[in-house]
Amino acid sequence: MSFINNWLRPDIKAINVYHVPFSNDMVKLDAMESPFSLSNTLIGQYLADIQLNRYPASASANELQQTLRELMDIPDEFGVLLGNGSDELIQLLALACDAGDTILSVDPSFVMYGMIAKFTRLNYLSVALTNDFEIDADAMQRVIETHSPKLIFIAYPNNPTGNAFDRTVIEKIITSSNALVVLDEAYYAYANDSFLLDIKKYPNLVLLRTVSKIGFAGLRLGLLIAAQDMVAALDKLRLPYNINTLTQVSANFLLKEKKEINQNSQIILKERIKLSSTLGAISGLQVYPSQANFILFKTQNANLLFKFLKVNGVLIKDLSSIPALTDCLRATIGTQTQNQTFINLVKRFYDWE
Numbered sequence: 073m074s075f076i077n078n079w080l081r082p083d084i085k086a087i088n089v090y091h092v093p094f095s096n097d098m099v100k101l102d103a104m105e106s107p108f109s110l111s112n113t114l115i116g117q118y119l120a121d122i123q124l125n126r127y128p129a130s131a132s133a134n135e136l137q138q139t140l141r142e143l144m145d146i147p148d149e150f151g152v153l154l155g156n157g158s159d160e161l162i163q164l165l166a167l168a169c170d171a172g173d174t175i176l177s178v179d180p181s182f183v184m185y186g187m188i189a190k191f192t193r194l195n196y197l198s199v200a201l202t203n204d205f206e207i208d209a210d211a212m213q214r215v216i217e218t219h220s221p222k223l224i225f226i227a228y229p230n231n232p233t234g235n236a237f238d239r240t241v242i243e244k245i246i247t248s249s250n251a252l253v254v255l256d257e258a259y260y261a262y263a264n265d266s267f268l269l270d271i272k273k274y275p276n277l278v279l280l281r282t283v284s285k286i287g288f289a290g291l292r293l294g295l296l297i298a299a300q301d302m303v304a305a306l307d308k309l310r311l312p313y314n315i316n317t318l319t320q321v322s323a324n325f326l327l328k329e330k331k332e333i334n335q336n337s338q339i340i341l342k343e344r345i346k347l348s349s350t351l352g353a354i355s356g357l358q359v360y361p362s363q364a365n366f367i368l369f370k371t372q373n374a375n376l377l378f379k380f381l382k383v384n385g386v387l388i389k390d391l392s393s394i395p396a397l398t399d400c401l402r403a404t405i406g407t408q409t410q411n412q413t414f415i416n417l418v419k420r421f422y423d424w425e
């Protein structure tokens with residue numbers, strides 16, 4: 073036995089490392105990235121006068137906060153806390169919990185909620201979604217009453233199902249529990265609804281957003297939005313300088329292009345509608361409604377279709393081994409050309425014209 077094998081916590085030893093599939097030269101439709109890159113040719117301009125021998129100029133990245141407020145129309149009365157991706161903010165919220173506390177979410181949902189609960193040795197519970205991927209309101213209430221969770225994570229819209237849950241069910245969860253309720257709006261740019269302004273109404277509501285799904289996954293930048301006093305308290309758990317200089321200057325430059333960013337989101341929305349109806353017209357293929365930049369669909373031979381796409385250079389996500397998602401695959405919306413390549417291959421696989 074090696075030293076590390078003896079030394080490591082058994083529960084961590086049992087975890088598989090987060091797997092990122094090989095994707096060189098492939099049409100990459102697996103990870104909800106935006107296919108559009110912005111002003112890359114201009115990057116040299118702002119990199120010219122940064123000082124990498126120094127710590128970032130502002131430990132809390134004040135200018136960047138302002139840029140994000142403008143991009144996402146965040147009212148001045150709310151506080152903003154920045155993270156190295158919203159993943160870091162999920163971790164920060166878990167670190168704010170006490171030993172023995174419980175985190176609650178739904179299943180299937182974003183895998184990091186459960187992973188981070190495990191890393192931080194918190195209890196983790198998840199309530200199964202209904203067959204049409206809605207929150208089971210009664211089951212949720214029962215778990216809230218019996219386990220008094222400290223944190224409740226709800227992805228709105230949800231990943232990997234793509235739908236936005238019934239708003240009234242979420243409101244009931246917020247008002248009927250003593251938990252801090254975290255609405256993860258990673259896909260806000262593609263959704264019809266948001267809880268942003270509800271922060272005024274509910275003292276136990278926190279929102280998470282990220283720039284990962286709107287064109288800047290490489291920056292690793294997420295934000296937590298909540299009442300000022302909430303943000304001030306949670307800020308104690310943030311490591312100083314967590315947003316590095318390269319991310320700060322890049323984001324300040326690139327995220328000011330609000331119009332272009334919004335236009336790109338609109339293109340993705342149009343492509344999603346097109347792709348949904350084209351896929352839906354293939355017999356035996358069931359497309360689920362989406363308010364995100366990806367589409368979940370169910371089909372016969374999902375695993376074979378996934379492999380067929382892969383050998384032909386298109387990478388999507390195979391979810392068929394998840395019990396609630398038997399025969400399901402998830403495809404990120406790409407450019408028009410990428411989507412066409414994808415759809416042509418699907419049609420060829422099912423020999424459907």
Ligand SMILES: *Cc1c(COP(=O)(O)O)cnc(C)c1O
Pocket residue numbers: 104156157158159160182227230231256258281282283284289292293294
């Ligand atoms: C992609 C995703 C995130 C991760 O965001 P990062 O800012 O890239 O860490 C968080 N929540 C949900 C629901 C996601 O789908």
